[in-house]
Each structure stands twice: as structure tokens, then as C-alpha cells.
Amino acid sequence: MDRLIYTAGSGAKHILEKQATTSNNLANVNTTGFRAQMDVFRAVPVQGEGLPTRAFVVNSTPGADFSSGALQVTGRDLDVAVKGEGWLAVQMADGTEAYTRNGSLQTSANGLLTTANGATIAGEGGPITIPPDVIVTVGGDGTISTVSTTDQPAAANILGRLKLVNPPTGNMVRGDDGLFRLKDGSAAQADPAVRVAGGALEGSNVSAVDSMVDMIALARSFDTQMSLLKNAENNAAKATQILALN
16 A cells, blocks of 8 residues: 555645744744754655655754854843853752753842742852942853942952853753753863953844745645545545545
8 A cells, every 4th residue: 555645744734833843933033142043854764565655744953043142232130141251050949950041040039049030040159149339240250240239449359250161052941941961961070261251241143034934935845745645535435436436
């Protein structure tokens, strides 16, 4: 029996999955530091009876586009953008470490430096606490220093240094929370070569135009798979008629 129906069905299923990925990327076109998700597919020959040209579509390991987004100057003291390759380390509540490019940092009620979602930013010497009534400056190497707005004369006070890492992108995987982690669950070593820019944020690396074009192409591909299923149905109906005559 020809496996056309299974070939077209698997193709349609994975086109819908790719459409969902593209829609998610498009929804995050304005998300700070977002890395576009990528789906990779491969063809697997159908085993058993049928034409040798028939093949299933299966997912390969999904990945991400790690190219940098455009830097946007904000002038905000706690905004940090990683320049080139590298990541900001985040200390999770369970003690593990995750990584992000979203440098829109905040301070908690007790002054702890956190991400926009409330996760603790990791420093090389532990979490960093920002005291009240200070002006914060982020150095190119990730050093956090402050100057009091109440004490005169005001002297610079170094609070710590952001933990900046640069593990191989092939060893990183995106979690459900949008943060990246090493595949083996370990913590990456700090890399002194990673540089940051204070008062700036990195935009998403998703191209809205490319994503819209992809969605149109995927819709047309889905229509093609549906046409193949219709052809398979017509072929089966014609075969039944011929057999009935015999």
C-alpha cells in the first residue's frame, strides 16, 4: 500500500509546529534580548511496502538563533546590554544557574539586584545588593559601582561585579521560562572577556518581515500537504471503483 497519506500527514503536522514556533518568535519581536527559536526537520524513509520516494518528516534537535540583536540606548542606570557574545548569569531559587541576555535589571524590596521577572542576578562574589539613594554605574567589565546622592563629598563605592559567562552555544538549551541553561545542568565559569554596555538594552534578534514571510510560506506548504491528502483519497476511490468492476 502506498504511504502517501502518512507522508502528507506527517508533513502537515510538522508545518503546524513550525507555524507555532514562528508565531512565538513574531510575538517576541519586541522582547529584550530574545533569541529566535529554530525548528530543524529531517526526512526519514518509510519502512515497508510503498514507493521508495515516500518519507516521513521528523524533528531534529530544536535550537535557537544566537546572533546579536540591535543595541538600544535607554540612559537608565540599571539597563545592561551584553556586547557581542556572552550572557548574564541568573541565580535560580533552586540553586541552579541560568543565563539571559535581557539586561533590564531591577531591585527588589530589599535592594537585591534581579531580572525583570524577579530572578536574582548572580555576581562573581554572590548576589549584589543596591543601597537606597545612590546613582548606579555599570562598567564595561560588569562592575557595579554607586555614588551616594545624599553624602557630600560623594565617593564611588564598588558593590560587586556581574557574573558574565560565554559557554559554547551548542551546550545551551532554552527552558520553559525563556532562560538558557547548560545541557548538563552545571554552572559556566565567568569569562573576563565578556563586555557590557551600561544604559542600553539589546533588542530581539527576530526579524518581523522574515517571520511574516515564513508564515505565508508555511501556510502554502500546509495547503500542499492537504492537496496530497485529497489526491490520496481520490486515488483510493478510483482504485475501489476499478476493483468493484472486476
